[in-house]
Amino acid sequence: MEYVTVAGEAWLASASEYPRSMRALWEARPWASSVLPCGRAFDVISMPSLFGRRVLDELWSSGPGCGPVAAFRGRTLLFVQPGAAPRLRTLLAWEEWARDVPPLLCHGKGDAVTVPPVQRMVDAPESPGLGAGRWIVAPDSREPWLPGAAVVLWACVRAARGEARAAALPALPPQAAEEPAGALHPAPSA
Template sequence: MDIWTYQSVEYVSVAGEAWLASASEYPSSMRALWEARPWVPAVLPCGRVFDVISLPAVFGRRVLDELWASGPGCGPVATFRGRTLLFAQPGTAARLRTLLAWEEWARDVPPLLCHGIGDAVTVPPVQRAVDAADSAAGRWIVAPDTREPWLPGASVLLWACVRAARGRPARESGDPRPNTR
């Protein structure tokens, strides 16, 4: 099954919804909004529960493929307005931004938008309407499904970005730690 083209209705599980809502200052209000209108995108703050790395769509697909190929996979991933939103550990945005600017071998990586403390992102609806023909609201590629999803850290994302930019799998890139956080 190709997670990029599978045409199903994407749902965020109840536990995943609770995890997403916990990022809000008012989780109960966020859950009430989703209960009343589950097909509406929401804006959530970054930095406390998760950071979000926004990648160009095609590059984001390559990075996600790298994360799955080299293990251990990834946590929630969404698309919104032509970009791939990869949810990461809190603190990843600042660290990844610094690593990409500092490391000379990261020069092949296209510019990433790193959202951390003080930023907010629009997340896709927790449930996509069955008749939704347009994807303006975005969609979940990997929907949140637990209260504590595994989120990659800066080093995992850095190596995945470098491998994706160079077009080489983990075993050929010289990365001695493809499964580390």
């Protein structure tokens, strides 16, 4: 379980028009979700959770990693550079990418998103996809690295095409899946 650092909390609050009020709210209710506007400190790309997991794996394995990421109601929320949401929306409209990548919700200027609590209640039940959400990668600095539209696009395309390749592979027969490679079989007796 990830927790937001004091510096990360300051960064999140900077998205609000009233950062001091937001910090006061979190001080009084650190376990409560909050609604923050996009477009000032960050934009958010919301994707189905399984696909989001694949995109995160791509961002970390192919580089350069990612900044804050949250899980909320069955969705993965990837925090990206301000202005990246409309740019990604335009890039995804190209026919070449649109067929591979599942529909993404790109939240930019004029939109708002619900972010998980800055802290978790100790006795809060864990319910994937329900409740207040959780941080997968919590904000930990005042200026976290946020990917741009091109970085997210390529991670999405690689994740989608990797998924398609895996689905196209023929399934192994049940006995082949159980036998170790190079297993010796006794010669049939005559």
